[in-house]
Amino acid sequence: MLLHLKKKSSDMARFVIHEEKGPFKIPASEEPAFICMCGLSKNKPYCDNSHMKTLDEEDEITYIYDGDTRYDVDEEMS
Ligand code: FES
Secondary structure (H helix, E strand, O other): OOOOOOOOOOOOOOOOOOOOOOOEEEOOOOOOEEEOOOOOOOOOOEOOOHHHHHOOOOOOOOEEEEOOEEEEOOOOOO
C-alpha cells in the first residue's frame, strides 16, 4: 500500500487499519454490551454508534477519520 498524506500538524501518532463496520456484541452480559470494532468510538472499548459513519464506505478505498472529517488516502488533508 502506498500512502501519501499531508497534514498541517504532526499530531497523528499512528495509522491503524480497521475493517469492521460494526460492534462486537459481548454474549454473556446481563445488559447487551457492544465492543467497538471500527475504531471510531469516543467511549472505547464500548460502541457509541460512531460506526454509522462507515456504512457508506466503499470496499476498494482506505479511509482516514480525523474528528468529524473523513478522507480517503488519495485525498490531500488540509
Ligand atoms: S463499532 Fe465502533 S462505534 Fe460502534
